[in-house]
Amino acid sequence: MTRKPILFRLMAPHIAPAVLALVAAAALVPIANLVFPADHPLHVPTGTVVLLGKWLTYALLAVALDLVWGYCGILSLGHGAFFALGGYAMGMHLMREIGPRGVYGHPVLPDFMVFLSFEELPIAWWGFDVFAWAAFMALFVPGLLAFVFGWLAFRSRVTGVYLSIITQAGTYALMLAFFRNELGFGGNNGLTDFKDVLGFSLQADGTRAALFALSALALAGGLLLAQAIVTSKLGLVLVAIRDAEARTRFLGYRVERFKLFVFTLSAMMAGLAGALYVPQVGIINPSEFSPANSIEAVVWVAVGGRGTLSGAALGAVLVNWAKSFLTGAYPEAWLFVLGFLFVAVTLFLPKGILGALRSVRLGRRARAAQATSAQPAEVRG
């Protein structure tokens, strides 16, 4: 028996439906929004489209996090930083695209730079008038940061809770840095008042529907890529590292290289998610780096099911759905609910929603097999 071909591996029972649903949503939701009139029962209002699109970018972040945490055991409490960096890269492009239409009417400098008396465009902003450059940087900068960080941390064998704490401190440090006006990224106001992207108005229903569709397709692509990785032999090595890192070394695997690969790739996925997020919400500011954001992402993955990929995506959508509902009704309660959710899931659903569903299904199948077969089924520990 040889290893199954890639197409077959991607058709795993919980990935294929998720990908198909996302592709269908990418086509149908824009139609429901743009084609059906507002009073039609199948009409999806623009507000909902934007909200769903935002959740899908969170879901992509969750899949990225699940890849490192669920499969390789690296509990990153700083993945929000990669998301935010991708968001800033896109935000910088959207700022440059405003051009001379800003309040101050400066031909090149964004409003906040004029306000802060910048003489010229900081070097970091060069090239961001070109969309392709911004898109590249949205992947490159998070990837580079993850690579440098990972190279230092994994080579010196920093693991477990120490690694988690460093990632958390890292995102906090970035937040403080981005709060500073001198850094040239808009200080605590961040980047906002975007007008259009690639010539399409960000306020237009069509643009918003298109961004939704792109987010759905990006999530589908992220799921497929992650699935291809975790079902390869490399994915097996990742699980081996998660379960017995030292043992993996004695088999001759350079553990730090595998961690570096998956951590960097995951950071780039998170960066892509951030880049899709910003044009939909219309703002990016340093609070996206806040440590609580990264922790929230961990809760999404835990709720949906660690090490299940599609479960992580599901968890992100469900928790944010609950959040949008709750923050409307009781805004102060959200953090407590989040904490409670994490504790409850850890205690009662250690494999998350998807993991629990899967055990139920396996259990039912086992019972069915037992009922039909004459011999008693073997008891397995």
Next chain:
Amino acid sequence: MTTILEKPRDAAPRTTDALLYLDAVGVSFDGFKALDNLSLVIEPGEMRAVIGPNGAGKTTMMDVITGKTRPDTGTVLLGGVHDLTRLDEAAIAQLGIGRKFQKPTVFEMVSVEENLVLALAGRRGVRATLFHRRSAEEARRIAEILEIVKLEDRRPEPAGALSHGQKQWLEIGMLLAQDPSLLLVDEPVAGMTDAETEMTADLLRRINVDHTVVVVEHDMSFVRALGVKVSVLHEGSVLAEGSLDQVSADPRVIEVYLGR
């Protein structure tokens, strides 16, 4: 990947024909000497049993050979040319030293078969594993090993579901899959029934046909069943060496074993 016989560029001239050469190795933990002036020479193709009371330094010796612990003093050479004190665990494993741990350590969450896939000799890089396709030869090898360690029926089950003895065998199977030139086996029969112990002795003898083996064990009947040269370790150095009958007759060895 380099092999044992390939000389590293900066190597000293070959001074020994031994496969494994330990000379005057010392390791201390906070002043306590776990290994003290330990010297041991293993010839290619040999099987050697290392015995000694608890705390004699047997596991520490394996830690030194596999790169887990750096010795404070002494020489550790593989194939006469590779200085193992300067290499890390992965590099040493890639040179062809495989290890079975005292406490069975298999990957509990993945299947028996996948444990063997992980161990199977082959390229260990990120790219090689990402694009790896299992060849017919590899599949054949896995089937063969599953048969040798008698785990064919447990192939798809998570290794965590195996019994203690089966985990020990799976780990030996993983060593076979790795196909190293030198196997270090730490207390393989601890916690096994008599029948399992006998089967393990058979297994090791079979492995020794084309591999060099160093086996650490407490169980004297097992060592007798192996019928190989024995080194007795005591307080971090070799106390006696020879056939089991010779060393059992050595008054210093009797003193160490009975004087406890």
